[in-house]
Amino acid sequence: MPTTPHRPDRPRRPKPAEFELLKHLARAGGEGRPAAWSSMEVGKLLGVSQQAADRYLRNLATEGKISRSLGGRKQRLELLPAGREELRREYGELRRLFEGPARLAFAGTVASGLGEGRYYLSRPGYLVQFAERLGYTPYPGTLNLKLSASDLTLAASTKSWRGIRIDGFSASGRTFGGASCHAAHLNGRPAHLIMPDRTHHTESVEFIAPEFLRGALGVSDGDRVDVVLEEAETSA
Amino acid sequence: MPTTPHRPDRPRRPKPAEFELLKHLARAGGEGRPAAWSSMEVGKLLGVSQQAADRYLRNLATEGKISRSLGGRKQRLELLPAGREELRREYGELRRLFEGPARLAFAGTVASGLGEGRYYLSRPGYLVQFAERLGYTPYPGTLNLKLSASDLTLAASTKSWRGIRIDGFSASGRTFGGASCHAAHLNGRPAHLIMPDRTHHTESVEFIAPEFLRGALGVSDGDRVDVVLEEAETSA
DNA sequence: ATTACTAGGTATCGAGTAC
DNA sequence: TGTACTCGATACCTAGTAA
Structure with a gap:
């Protein structure tokens, strides 16, 4: 029986050169503006041959x-x-290493959602995960806070945090997306921020x-709520 | 004549697994406190065999x-x-990608150094590098600013910046350490912050x-000077 | 128990070249 | 021009095992 060396099993860690390529693209194509590079140029950029560059591009x-x-002429x-x-993800990991867990503070005003929160929160696929990973079963409804543009950007930076994962799943013929949760304090009261993977x-x-947060905080539409987010310290 | 594929020439980019190992060590061995891991454990940590882990360790x-x-039993x-x-370096590159070039501002008070600055600055090994990479020959003396503890921490974060490299060298039987320089404005006047690799x-x-900064700024011991540091934008 | 060598396999490279 | 295939050579992995 032949040996079975190498298992290219898991998510495959990207090669250094591929990671480097991603960085180059991030620098060159600031959102929506694609770069126009031939595989030859990419190869020169990365210090590899045209063939290798092409392979990287196809893999990615x-x-x-x-x-x-x-x-056209250049892809x-x-x-x-x-x-x-x-x-x-890599950035978040390194930042945590050098700067320690981050903390974030901003404020928002209570707003009415579309009632979707209640529907999503009652899906069993989510409920079991909340119970297991957050340690509680959430009240069946979300508190919606409207943020200023700058505070929204601030909140978006939690994307590089580790967070508590809630995985997506399929049920009754449709798919429910994943999200990351982050420990939060709303006017000092513990809660969790939910950041869906797919932004709306x-x-x-x-x-x-x-x-029931509106009740516990004694707030209603238009009231201001102070938010403090704290990154989980778990490093592994 | 046989082909000559593959040139493992330049500084060798670290493999993903090796980079991962460095991160684990950074987390585990917070300065001076070594981790005690067998190559077997390292292998499990990285998802590779004991042999590969051993190779990584030896290479690094x-x-x-x-x-x-x-x-003893565990290395x-x-x-x-x-x-x-x-x-x-990787952290700085990614941070620049996501957050843009950093800018830093703080204030310090003029203090007398030990006269070492003058000695070091007059070493030819440094002078040629300053001339080439900073574009000028510095006045033979440094301006010393005393900082508060928090501003000192702030200034230390330039460690993750790219900076202008000044390499260490050996001359007349002793070694002179390297440093990174960062563009600065002192009360609006251009200068360079020098961050020695080995902190004192x-x-x-x-x-x-x-x-001569004291003269140009019209300051003397105890006077306050405002400092603005700006990270170089060069990304490649 | 460790670390590290050897053997034999896979992964991945660059050159040549088809399209 | 471009991208992408084949192929020979090398890098690198794992298993077995010596030290």
């Missing part, structure tokens, strides 16, 4: 980290969210807690 | 990025400055400029 494309349009290369996520281009953020 | 050790003492592993530098556990920072 099939992994959904970049998009390529091979139309258009664009960093996709999955690729940016790859960079952000919204101007507000949502929180869950074991209790 | 010969590159001076980690130190190993193979004394003691410690991250060396070169290894930390490796991590810091000092409570002040030093600046150089083409001109």
